[in-house]
Amino acid sequence: MHRISTIFIGAAGVMLAAAAPDPGIEASVRAALAKAPPGTRFGLVVADAAGVERVAIDPDGRYVPASNTKIFTTLATFATLPLDGPDDAGTGVRMEERDVVLVGAGDARLSSAADCRVDCLSTLADAVAARTKTVGDVIGDDSRFPDQRWSPGMGWNNMAGRYGTAASALTLDDNEVAVTITADGGRAVVGGSDYYRIDNRIRVGTTNAVGFDRMPGSDVLRLSGTVAPGPGATVRVGVEDAAHHAAWMFAKVLRTKGVRVTGRVGVRHRPYRAEEDGGVVEGGTPPPMLARTLPAPLIDDIAITNKASQNLHAELLLRRIGSVRGTGSIADGLTQVAGMLQTAGVPRTAWTLSDGSGMSTYNRVTPRGMVTLLRWAQAQPWGARWIATLPVGGVDGTLARRFKDTPLAGKLHAKTGSLSGASALAGTMTAASGQALTFAIYANDFPDGSPATPAMDAALLAVAAAL
Numbered sequence: 266m267h268r269i270s271t272i273f274i275g276a277a278g279v280m281l282a283a284a285a286p287d288p289g290i291e292a293s294v295r296a297a298l299a300k301a302p303p304g305t306r307f308g309l310v311v312a313d314a315a316g317v318e319r320v321a322i323d324p325d326g327r328y329v330p331a332s333n334t335k336i337f338t339t340l341a342t343f344a345t346l347p348l349d350g351p352d353d354a355g356t357g358v359r360m361e362e363r364d365v366v367l368v369g370a371g372d373a374r375l376s377s378a379a380d381c382r383v384d385c386l387s388t389l390a391d392a393v394a395a396r397t398k399t400v401g402d403v404i405g406d407d408s409r410f411p412d413q414r415w416s417p418g419m420g421w422n423n424m425a426g427r428y429g430t431a432a433s434a435l436t437l438d439d440n441e442v443a444v445t446i447t448a449d450g451g452r453a454v455v456g457g458s459d460y461y462r463i464d465n466r467i468r469v470g471t472t473n474a475v476g477f478d479r480m481p482g483s484d485v486l487r488l489s490g491t492v493a494p495g496p497g498a499t500v501r502v503g504v505e506d507a508a509h510h511a512a513w514m515f516a517k518v519l520r521t522k523g524v525r526v527t528g529r530v531g532v533r534h535r536p537y538r539a540e541e542d543g544g545v546v547e548g549g550t551p552p553p554m555l556a557r558t559l560p561a562p563l564i565d566d567i568a569i570t571n572k573a574s575q576n577l578h579a580e581l582l583l584r585r586i587g588s589v590r591g592t593g594s595i596a597d598g599l600t601q602v603a604g605m606l607q608t609a610g611v612p613r614t615a616w617t618l619s620d621g622s623g624m625s626t627y628n629r630v631t632p633r634g635m636v637t638l639l640r641w642a643q644a645q646p647w648g649a650r651w652i653a654t655l656p657v658g659g660v661d662g663t664l665a666r667r668f669k670d671t672p673l674a675g676k677l678h679a680k681t682g683s684l685s686g687a688s689a690l691a692g693t694m695t696a697a698s699g700q701a702l703t704f705a706i707y708a709n710d711f712p713d714g715s716p717a718t719p720a721m722d723a724a725l726l727a728v729a730a731a732l
Contacts, residue, residue, distance in 0.1 A: 287319060290731045294320055297723035301708065302715035310632040311704040311728050316640060319702070320728055324633040325615070328707035331682030332574045333630065333689040334623030337616075338583050339567050340642050341602045343651050345586045348567070352560035354585065356435065358389040358515075359554050363401035364528065365393055367515050368551075369435025369508065370409050371585045371593070372560050373578040377438055377514050384560045386437060386511075386518055392556035394522040402528035403519065405512030408535035409434035410584045410593035414505070417595075418625030423503075425479040425486075429624060430503030432580040434593070437511040439577055440504040446475055446488065447497030453488075460510060461486040461502065473498040481505070508532045542596040568654040571680060572662030576622035583621025595620065609641035623682055635691050635705035643693070643703070652678050655692050667722060672697060673729055679704075686710055688717050694725065696732040704728070 298307050308328050311320040318324070347353075354371040367389065377386040393400065414431035415424065423429030430440040442458035446467055453467035462485045467475060470491030475498045479486045482505070492498055504510045509532045516526045535546070560566075570578040583598035591597030599618055606616060615634025619627040642648050656662030659674030663681040668674050679692025691705035706724065708717035 287731075290320060290728060291322070293727040293731060294322065294724045297727050298322075298720050300723070301717045301720035302711045305711040305717050305720070306709045307707065307717075307721075308632040309704070309706040309724065310636045311702055311732075312636050312640065313732070314701045318633075318636075319732060320704075321633070325631050326707075327617070327629040327631055328689070328709050329626060329684060329687040330623060330628055330630045330635075330689050330707065331684040331687045332576075332623040333635065333680055333682040333691050333705075333707075334618065334620065334625075334628050335571060335574065335579045336635070336638070336680050336691060337602050337606070337618060338579050338586075338598075338621040339571055339654065340638070340651060341586050341598075341605045342563070342567060342582045343642075343645075343647050344605050345589055345601055346563060348564040348647070348650075349562050352563045352566070354563075355384070355558040355560050356386075356389065357554040357557040358392060359552050360393075360396065360400075361552055363399070364404060365400045365402075365515075365519070366404045366406050366533075367435060367508075367512055368409075368554070369405070369407045369433065369511070371434050371581055371588070372558070373436055373439070373566055373575075373581045374560050375437050375511070375558060377518065384558045386515060387522075388558055389556050390515065390518040390522050390524070393519060394524050396555060398523060399525045399527060400519065401526075402531050403512045403516040403526055404531045404533060405435050405508035405510075405515070406533040407433040407435035407508035408533050410535070410588065411537035411541070412534040413537045413584075413595050414507075416580070416620030416622075416625045418619045418627030420624075420626070421481055422478075423624060424481055424505065425477065426503050427501045428503075428576050430577055431505055431507050432577060432584065433507035434581075434584070435508040435511045436577065436581065437507070437514055439575070440507045440510065441501045442504060442510070443499055443501050444477075444486070444488070445497060445499050446492045448492050448494045453492050455488065457499070458502075460504075460513065463488060467492055469494070475500055477502060479505075506532060508534065537594060539596075541592045542594050543591050543600065546592050564650070564654075567651075571654040572656050574663050574681060576624055579622040580620065606638065609638050611637050611641075623684070626684065630705075630707075632705040632707060636703050639691065639693070639703050639705070652693060655680055658694075667718070668726075671722075671726055673726060676729075677725070685713065688721060690721060690725070694729055696729045698732060700732060702728070702732065 445457040464487040587598030619625040656664035658668030658677035677694040682689030
């Protein structure tokens with residue numbers, strides 16, 4: 266019999282029970298983890314339904330959580346914002362004399378797609394076309410949030426790609442542009458979006474191996490690599506100034522509606538000032554909106570954020586919860602997250618956060634702290650709804666290919682995480698005995714090109730088989 270001691274964490278937290286791990290289970294888990302690349306550092310905690318820790322390997326070690334960070338953000342969203350009914354963050358458009366202003370309110374789903382049916386840029390263009398056939402400037406206004414396009418600790422090299430695109434209160438098409446490359450005889454032809462100037466260095470070859478980069482602050486997109494004859498390749502590129510891109514696209518859509526644009530494309534940003542964190546930004550009464558989009562309920566976007574691990578959407582959720590009692594800054598959002606963690610009984614030493622998506626390498630979390638949070642979340646009235654937004658092993662989202670054809674297929678709901686040298690997985694699973702388990706596993710410091718996920722998955726399968 267293993268000695269069990271009960272610990273209360275936080276006045277409003279959950280009861281945790283710590284036990285000496287079963288030697289047999291831990292031996293099988295360590296055997297699985299030993300197959301990881303040399304130098305990999307692991308942390309793992311598995312708790313049963315009673316809160317007893319059945320496995321604890323470096324439980325209080327601090328690990329880079331990567332996209333596990335979205336657990337903090339989406340849980341805080343559940344605890345802070347309305348989930349059902351039309352989302353009140355719809356994008357608006359108003360007229361200011363002859364100019365037209367596109368006003369962002371934090372919606373992540375505004376679309377310019379030709380087949381768009383909900384939350385469409387064309388809806389706003391139709392409203393303008395019904396009012397006038399000539400406009401002056403087209404202005405993108407994202408001043409609802411301060412101008413903090415990227416979080417501290419995110420690598421600058423990620424800015425050019427879709428996973429590191431800029432966050433903005435005015436967001437269109439996930440703040441991405443699609444560029445197509447096809448082979449035409451002996452040359453590579455670039456099409457798709459013409460938002461960026463293209464430096465085309467692609468050669469025609471036998472495979473599609475297209476690379477791209479863009480220096481911060483530049484509008485020149487350099488394409489390199491090879492494209493093969495046939496359908497070609499498509500790359501999705503991140504946007505640096507999302508408000509400008511949205512206004513630029515809006516001007517194009519207006520022209521297709523028969524509206525003449527006589528002015529320029531402009532932007533309105535609100536410069537970030539640290540002294541505003543925790544305060545409320547005051548302003549005059551703006552002119553009334555001509556029209557506003559009605560996004561789908563926020564719960565749908567949370568499912569997108571977790572299942573697809575959508576970085577931009579997570580960053581916008583952080584800023585939205587930060588605007589409830591603050592200015593919508595990153596710091597204000599993290600203040601809301603910190604309050605939730607205190608309520609959940611997670612020790613302050615168990616976490617450090619710098620963003621909402623997990624792209625920051627400054628983030629740290631302990632396995633025990635994450636399991637404490639997950640057990641608190643499951644006890645909330647909305648806990649089951651939040652679990653349903655997570656990827657399911659072998660079924661969907663970022664876990665569609667993992668745990669497929671294993672005993673955990675369809676029985677593991679968890680958030681993934683991946684950065685250079687860091688991998689994470691945390692959530693719930695059902696063991697062979699039928700009991701529910703809560704877990705968090707982290708792998709850090711493994712070498713590039715040598716993933717730790719096979720060892721992580723094997724360790725979880727060993728736990729599920731033994732309990």
